Amino acid sequence: MPPRVRRPRRVLPGFGLGMGVTLFWLGLIVLIPLAGVFLKASGLGLAGIWQIWTEPRVLAALRLSFGTAFAAAAFNTVMGTWVAWVFVRYSFPGRRVFDAMIDLPFALPTAVAGIALTALYGGQGWVGQWLEPLGLKVAYTPLGIVVALVFVGLPFVVRIVQPVLAEAERELEEASATLGASRLQTITRVVVPTLWPAMLTGFALAFARGVGEYGSVIFIAGNLPNRTEIAPLLITIRLEEFDYAGATAIAGAMLLLSFVVLLLVNSLQAWLQRRGTR
Secondary structure (H helix, E strand, C coil), rough: CCCCCCCCCCCCCCHHHHHHHHHHHHHHHHHHHHHHHHHHHHHHHHHHHHHHHHHHHHHHHHHHHHHHHHHHHHHHHHHHHHHHHHHHCCCCCCHHHHHHHCCCCCCCCHHHHHHEEEEEHHCCCCCCCHHHCCCCCCCCHHHHHHHHHHHHHHHHHHHHHHHHHCCCCCHHHHHHHHHCCHHHHHHHHHHHHHHHHHHHHHHHHHHHHHHCHHHHHHHHHHHCCCCCCCCCHHHHHHCCCCCCCHHHHHHHHHHHHHHHHHHHHHHHHHHHHHHHHC
């Protein structure tokens, strides 16, 4: 009789137990609260939900929230990658201090950030008093919302891209330069393909934060209906009016649109990873 072969004992639990705990925790923390949003909105019926979704004020708020969040996330993706590159690839006095300052928007209350940005970019602010004579009004415009979302979203991109850059193989860049590639070719064909997954992850996180941002935006936005009123503020207004079903209907629209955008970003990220491994 052949000796019985003992399987090595796994440190972590198997797939069945791991998947069970994952689904239980995901359902308890994420899926059940989200299902409650749609359950509350279902009291209006499909016709009532559609009527709220197609209201001009709601459509304007959704366009503003998603448009400014997308613009701020795209800008942060470029500038956040640039900042991470400088912090990783160069040594200069005060680098650790500046690196630590990147995380300050995480610690600063969003309402305080909104007040500070409004005071800075308002008509009498340190920056606004010079921009408005040039015809560039920031406070109480969609541009002010983008500025606020750039402020709160920058750390997401920097902290995602920074460790990927630190672990990147510089030998590939040196080999590219040795083979006669220009700096632009090295960046576009060697560096950027390595960073794309991290950059898209940072974009997704900054976008998701921007869509639901409230405190730092309401002070600098001006909150004019159909112009500078964001969707989270409109939800708050409906809640103050005790229109809970209407508020959850708008929240449901935000969840669905956010899910579609994030799904597209994740699909693009997976496609780029498969393309890079070929």
